[in-house]
Amino acid sequence: MRIYKTKNYDEMSKKAAQIIAAQIELKPECVLGLATGSTPVGTYQNLVKWYQEGSLDFSGVSSCNLDEYKGLSPENEQSYRYFMNHNLFDHVNIDKERTFVPNGLEEDSKQACEMHEQAIRALGGIDLQLLGLGRNGHIGFNEPADHFPKETHCVNLTESTIQANKRFFSDESEVPRQAYTMGIGTIMNAAKILVVVSGEDKADALCAMISGPITPDVPASILQLHPDVTVVADEAALSKLK
Numbered sequence: 154m155r156i157y158k159t160k161n162y163d164e165m166s167k168k169a170a171q172i173i174a175a176q177i178e179l180k181p182e183c184v185l186g187l188a189t190g191s192t193p194v195g196t197y198q199n200l201v202k203w204y205q206e207g208s209l210d211f212s213g214v215s216s217c218n219l220d221e222y223k224g225l226s227p228e229n230e231q232s233y234r235y236f237m238n239h240n241l242f243d244h245v246n247i248d249k250e251r252t253f254v255p256n257g258l259e260e261d262s263k264q265a266c267e268m269h270e271q272a273i274r275a276l277g278g279i280d281l282q283l284l285g286l287g288r289n290g291h292i293g294f295n296e297p298a299d300h301f302p303k304e305t306h307c308v309n310l311t312e313s314t315i316q317a318n319k320r321f322f323s324d325e326s327e328v329p330r331q332a333y334t335m336g337i338g339t340i341m342n343a344a345k346i347l348v349v350v351s352g353e354d355k356a357d358a359l360c361a362m363i364s365g366p367i368t369p370d371v372p373a374s375i376l377q378l379h380p381d382v383t384v385v386a387d388e389a390a391l392s393k394l395k
């Protein structure tokens with residue numbers, strides 16, 4: 154595991170965007186695994202800026218997102234499809250037909266999850282997967298559990314995630330209780346993984362991810378077994394690492 158320590162959120166965002174841009178330069182027809190949440194917003198802003206300046210081309214890029222709330226439509230401002238359009242896809246020359254986010258409106262969970270796995274397979278797998286980190290050590294929406302789920306599946310969100318994510322909704326009751334997420338196996342199958350982490354409230358989770366025991370109780374700890382993981386984290390997030 155490679156760890157880059159940055160001074161702050163802005164530096165973290167720039168470094169992460171440089172790594173993604175390098176991936177696109179190396180392989181213009183690459184498949185990016187993308188993430189939502191507040192942490193990657195600055196990373197996407199840098200990518201949009203470089204595209205607008207003419208130094209980055211998304212025309213060959215395909216993407217697969219980690220997760221989506223079950224029940225939210227693409228037009229719902231809290232859906233992850235809306236987030237991706239708003240923060241990245243609408244501002245760069247990516248072909249939206251080749252951007253895949255689990256279908257939150259598909260009520261049949263099995264069908265929704267199979268479709269997402271199929272989309273990833275059809276693209277030939279993920280070259281670089283971007284991840285944020287939940288305060289309880291979750292990645293995607295893989296919550297602490299007694300096993301590592303293999304494929305895309307439907308999860309019941311934990312109370313701590315509902316509490317953490319309610320800041321984006323006008324009322325806690327509006328936070329969906331279920332989501333579709335890539336499994337740990339889906340994530341671990343990516344050729345490369347890039348984790349972005351910022352802030353002191355993530356310090357315990359990041360410490361457990363990097364140096365704690367590998368356990369489904371801290372889903373991100375499995376990344377210790379992946380051969381190509383890069384962590385870009387700011388000083389505050391790394392403050393608990395010895």
Ligand code: GLP
Nearest residue numbers: 189190191192285286287293294
């Ligand atoms: C959500 C997302 C995760 C994300 C996490 C942390 O639960 N499903 O993919 O990593 O939140 O979000 P934030 O970056 O806002 O702290």
